[in-house]
């Protein structure tokens with residue numbers, strides 16, 4: 001059986017928060033609980049309730065790394081880590097052969113997969129990705145107001161989670177101590193990914209096929225744990241073969257088969273190349289796009305009960321316009337060249353089509369874009 005959308009899932013859950021005394025590191029990081037779990041123990045003590053002097057080396061290291069990521073993420077928005085969350089987070093680290101690929105976020109919780117016998121070392125890039133889901137989805141008034149709309153956009157949700165990781169670490173998945181780990185194949189950014197690529201690139205299975213192919217390579221086949229365990233898990237899931245043959249057409253591609261993770265990748269590739277060519281760091285590009293008091297919108301005209309109503313929506317297109325407006329003239333020329341090279345307009349057309357489709361389904365409206 002194939003396990004689809006394995007990598008970096010987003011789920012919704014409402015963790016129950018009780019009044020507890022937590023240590024200073026948890027309090028500083030904005031977290032209510034951290035648990036180190038394995039498949040035999042699905043619950044465990046809350047490490048945040050331990051005094052600082054009682055923390056093991058691994059517990060202290062993980063709290064410090066989480067705090068470091070939260071502080072860096074808060075800096076992107078110019079706020080404190082305390083203001084980053086509506087309520088403190090609940091975090092679990094669970095030992096699994098899939099490691100970081102088995103990670104997901106709820107509305108106020110993160111569950112991180114870590115390799116067995118790894119002393120709960122976690123992948124910082126994947127954690128930042130899950131954090132991105134919480135930030136765009138939790139309705140925090142300290143964060144850009146455009147998130148409320150953008151979080152419903154197929155182009156945005158996974159792309160933004162990856163953008164947080166890229167802005168903080170310049171990597172979506174941090175490679176494991178310089179060794180071949182195959183998991184970075186699940187999400188890979190180069191300068192050359194565009195919407196001119198074949199449509200199969202944007203469908204489910206593509207990223208799984210990349211990991212599976214890495215597992216088949218001779219250099220990797222004789223590796224020990226944890227890579228062996230991960231690759232065995234992949235071979236149990238079945239075959240993933242993808243042929244890149246059909247040109248991507250935003251107006252005809254089967255929307256139900258599009259992988260939310262893959263569809264945003266040319267946008268990330270575009271921003272990464274923009275960063276390289278303009279010598280603006282990724283975190284600066286991030287700020288230029290989101291640091292707007294009144295972010296732009298696009299306007300849709302919808303028929304509701306025989307009356308016409310205008311609906312303003314923050315879209316990825318308006319986010320990109322906000323970003324471009326903050327560049328100087330020479331940088332704007334670079335932006336335009338790269339946007340054409342990456343086929344950004346084609347991606348945005350797919351975003352428009354998906355948005356219109358969801359608007360029309362919602363409350364049976366009949367909408368069209370007017371501006």
Ligand SMILES: [Zn+2]
Pocket residue numbers: 007008009010129133158161
């Ligand atoms: Zn995700």
